[in-house]
Amino acid sequence: MMAKDKQYKIGEKAAESGKYKVDSLVNGNSSKDKQTIELNQGDQFPPSPADNEAAYWVKIS
Numbered sequence: 311m312m313a314k315d316k317q318y319k320i321g322e323k324a325a326e327s328g329k330y331k332v333d334s335l336v337n338g339n340s341s342k343d344k345q346t347i348e349l350n351q352g353d354q355f356p357p358s359p360a361d362n363e364a365a366y367w368v369k370i371s
Contacts, residue, residue, distance in 0.1 A: 317366040320357055324349040329371045336364035346370060 317333055318324065327350045332343040335358060343360035347367075358365035 315368040317368055318355050319366055320355050320364045322355050324351055324353050324355065326369070327351045328369050330355070330367040331370050332358045332361075333366045333368040335361060336366060339363075341365060 315333070318330070319336065324330070327348075329346045329348055331346045332341045335341050339361075341358050341361050341363075343358045343365070345359050347356070347359070349355070355365075355367050357363055
């Protein structure tokens, strides 16, 4: 079974620098957000840029 990508929640700090995208919204709705953000290690995860709601992020590169 493949491990699901680690999700990071709004307000958490990035464990490593890289590109991240919104996986889903914290309220359970799916996000229409296709934007990616670049974070440095220690940066805090923001709300979803398109939905402006609390979001879960996953690292893509």
